[in-house]
Amino acid sequence: MLQRILNQIRKSEGTVSLDELSRKLGVETSALEGMLDYCVRKGILRESQDFPEGADCESIGGGCGSSCQGYHGCPLIARMPKTYELQKRKVGEG
Amino acid sequence: MQTGFSIYYGRDIEAEITRLQRLVENSPSIRTLYPPRWLAINLLEGDQNLRERLPQLEGGQVVLTEVDNAVERLERIYPDEIDIIIADNRYGWINGLVREAVRRTGPESRTLTDRIDNIVTNRMLGIPVFFISMWLVFMLVTELSVPYLNWIESVINGPVTEWIASILASIGLSGTWLESLILDGIIVGVGGVLVFVPVLMFLYISLSILEDLGYMARAAFVMDRLMQAIGLHGKSFLPMLVGFGCSVPAFYATRTLENEKDRVLTGLLVPFMSCGARLPVYVLFAAIFYPRNAGMVVFSMYLVGILVAVLLGIILKNSLFKGKEKSIFVMELPPYRMPTFRGIWRHTWDRTGSFIKNAWTLIMAVSIVLWILLAIPAPGNAGSPGQADVDNSVFASVSGLIAPVLRPLGFGTWEAAGSLVTGFVAKEVVVSTMAQIYGVDEIPQETADTTFLQDVWAIVAGFFRATIDTIKTIPKIFGIDFFEQEPEADSSALMTSVYKSFQVSSGGHGALAGLAFMVFVLIYTPCMVAIAAERQELGMKWTWISIIGQLGLAWVLAFIVFQGGLALGLG
Numbered sequence: 001m002l003q004r005i006l007n008q009i010r011k012s013e014g015t016v017s018l019d020e021l022s023r024k025l026g027v028e029t030s031a032l033e034g035m036l037d038y039c040v041r042k043g044i045l046r047e048s049q050d051f052p053e054g055a056d057c058e059s060i061g062g063g064c065g066s067s068c069q070g071y072h073g074c075p076l077i078a079r080m081p082k083t084y085e086l087q088k089r090k091v092g093e094g
Numbered sequence: 095m096q097t098g099f100s101i102y103y104g105r106d107i108e109a110e111i112t113r114l115q116r117l118v119e120n121s122p123s124i125r126t127l128y129p130p131r132w133l134a135i136n137l138l139e140g141d142q143n144l145r146e147r148l149p150q151l152e153g154g155q156v157v158l159t160e161v162d163n164a165v166e167r168l169e170r171i172y173p174d175e176i177d178i179i180i181a182d183n184r185y186g187w188i189n190g191l192v193r194e195a196v197r198r199t200g201p202e203s204r205t206l207t208d209r210i211d212n213i214v215t216n217r218m219l220g221i222p223v224f225f226i227s228m229w230l231v232f233m234l235v236t237e238l239s240v241p242y243l244n245w246i247e248s249v250i251n252g253p254v255t256e257w258i259a260s261i262l263a264s265i266g267l268s269g270t271w272l273e274s275l276i277l278d279g280i281i282v283g284v285g286g287v288l289v290f291v292p293v294l295m296f297l298y299i300s301l302s303i304l305e306d307l308g309y310m311a312r313a314a315f316v317m318d319r320l321m322q323a324i325g326l327h328g329k330s331f332l333p334m335l336v337g338f339g340c341s342v343p344a345f346y347a348t349r350t351l352e353n354e355k356d357r358v359l360t361g362l363l364v365p366f367m368s369c370g371a372r373l374p375v376y377v378l379f380a381a382i383f384y385p386r387n388a389g390m391v392v393f394s395m396y397l398v399g400i401l402v403a404v405l406l407g408i409i410l411k412n413s414l415f416k417g418k419e420k421s422i423f424v425m426e427l428p429p430y431r432m433p434t435f436r437g438i439w440r441h442t443w444d445r446t447g448s449f450i451k452n453a454w455t456l457i458m459a460v461s462i463v464l465w466i467l468l469a470i471p472a473p474g475n476a477g478s479p480g481q482a483d484v485d486n487s488v489f490a491s492v493s494g495l496i497a498p499v500l501r502p503l504g505f506g507t508w509e510a511a512g513s514l515v516t517g518f519v520a521k522e523v524v525v526s527t528m529a530q531i532y533g534v535d536e537i538p539q540e541t542a543d544t545t546f547l548q549d550v551w552a553i554v555a556g557f558f559r560a561t562i563d564t565i566k567t568i569p570k571i572f573g574i575d576f577f578e579q580e581p582e583a584d585s586s587a588l589m590t591s592v593y594k595s596f597q598v599s600s601g602g603h604g605a606l607a608g609l610a611f612m613v614f615v616l617i618y619t620p621c622m623v624a625i626a627a628e629r630q631e632l633g634m635k636w637t638w639i640s641i642i643g644q645l646g647l648a649w650v651l652a653f654i655v656f657q658g659g660l661a662l663g664l665g
Contacts, residue, residue: 001182001183001185001186001188001189002178002181002182002185003182009422009424010422012422014318014319014322014323014328014421014422014423015315015318015319015322015328015422015423015424015425016423016424016425017211017215017315017424017425017426017427018424018425018426018427019207019208019211019427021424027189028192031188031189031192033426035185036424038181038185042175042177042178042181044178045423045424046352048329048350081311081314081315081425081426081427081428082425082426083329083423083424083425083426084423084424084425084426085329085421085422085423086421086422086423
């Protein structure tokens with residue numbers, strides 16, 4: 001099952017949405033998320049959101065000055081979706 | 095204790111499980127604590143807790159040695175780690191069980207989200223839909239904000255200025271340098287930027303609606319595909335999208351890119367995503383030189399920024415940042431949902447609030463410094479501080495040194511040069527500086543004496559009139575005109591002064607020069623705080639390359655716009 005998911009991701013030519021993957025595999029999205037989370041724990045996928053650690057405009061005199069709420073609270077950032085990026089390791093290839 | 099069922103993991107793994115199971119069953123101290131099959135499977139999966147506990151039990155070390163041998167044998171057979179193979183089988187078993195046990199009563203219906211995404215994230219339609227959405231946003235922003243922009247301008251230049259002048263007069267400061275500092279420096283400088291608050295509010299309202307709707311995630315999805323298609327890292331667009339708000343957090347967002355080359359390349363492209371602070375410049379110049387097509391002109395600035403970033407990205411990717419790594423990833427798109435008024439208002443107010451706060455702090459400070467530099471005559475020029483002509487000021491003198499470089503671009507004046515220099519502090523300061531430079535010559539209009547309450551009533555009435563005009567503007571965007579007559583072009587003294595100045599400096603081709611100026615503002619170096627963030631993320635070397643590169647590119651592109659337009663007989 002995991003190999004089917006990873007093979008389908010590789011076939012997607014770059015970016016695929018979770019819903020599209022779910023449809024192609026015939027697996028519920030919630031079940032798919034669980035399997036993707038497993039792959040993240042095993043280092044096959046890397047999960048990321050746009051919240052890099054240590055990002056703080058205030059430390060460099062950012063425009064918001066002392067009221068900088070840090071990256072998580074920055075009002076100027078559009079909230080981006082969660083992504084799972086395939087990492088470089090052989091997983092059921094071929 | 096035997097369970098009622100067990101998952102089958104394949105012949106080879108099952109053989110190793112059976113071997114380990116027998117070993118565990120022969121160790122009483124282990125078998126009384128752990129079910130043998132369960133223990134065998136978890137050890138093969140590499141459970142660290144169990145591996146630490148077993149050596150403390152009799153026979154535990156023997157079991158562990160056999161586990162390591164088993165893993166070694168299995169890894170010769172399977173292409174991947176055994177824990178993943180085991181998990182693979184487990185999930186496959188679960189999936190099979192669900193298929194057997196769950197019956198769907200009807201054909202799987204596609205949700206509304208799926209049907210919309212069929213179009214919005216379609217490989218062919220996704221990008222055009224994105225650009226049409228952005229065009230619509232900018233049309234709404236530039237058209238709907240005009241009545242409020244005019245209202246704020248009339249309030250600041252009218253009652254607010256008069257009240258402050260009255261207060262200063264009542265304490266004997268009329269005609270003093272302090273009055274000039276406050277009225278001609280702070281009010282003009284800060285007010286010159288605050289009039290654009292409605293523009294930014296409408297922009298943030300539009301973006302908040304798109305975000306809360308769930309569309310911005312789709313925008314990132316389709317643009318990721320575009321990035322990949324042209325050889326850039328798919329996730330490069332995520333920091334760039336952040337850059338449309340502010341370049342500073344956008345530079346930090348490049349940390350999400352693991353590969354250093356991708357991170358540096360994306361960081362170099364981030365400044366071309368036109369941040370919110372540049373919007374006042376576009377709106378002002380579009381209103382001055384392209385009043386009938388202001389929305390389209392503003393939108394085109396953002397398009398040009400994206401285009402420059404993409405082209406530059408392709409060039410750099412194939413030269414300095416060569417690498418054939420293709421990124422592959424899954425993106426979780428949230429379902430579409432109806433935005434709430436509260437959510438939109440909160441996001442909009444947070445964003446607008448930070449703009450206003452910036453105006454009261456940084457821009458006020460710059461306005462004061464600029465006023466001083468405009469008030470002091472340059473060495474060798476006639477006049478005492480505060481009395482000299484601004485053309486003879488220290489600011490004019492210093493800015494005038496740079497002006498010749500800008501002459502081929504159509505705006506080779508000290509005013510334009512000085513405005514661009516102050517833009518290093520913050521991009522919205524460009525407008526603030528122009529307001530001070532050009533506004534200094536403004537002749538105060540004669541107004542009838544009014545009471546404080548009459549002024550307050552006029553402000554409130556003006557707000558309601560602006561609101562009605564804004565509502566009437568919505569159908570006008572689609573060609574339905576509810577205005578009784580074409581509203582007169584409302585050019586402020588600033589707009590008139592800028593127009594005249596650019597007409598003179600460009601030899602009568604002010605519109606082309608205005609467009610070149612906007613392109614220059616789009617491309618040239620970001621503000622000093624963004625540069626500090628860039629240095630922190632990319633290092634000193636790349637930051638200098640970026641600063642010099644952007645200045646050069648800004649000059650070249652503005653040159654192409656102005657001289658190319660002249661050659662083609664435009665403007």
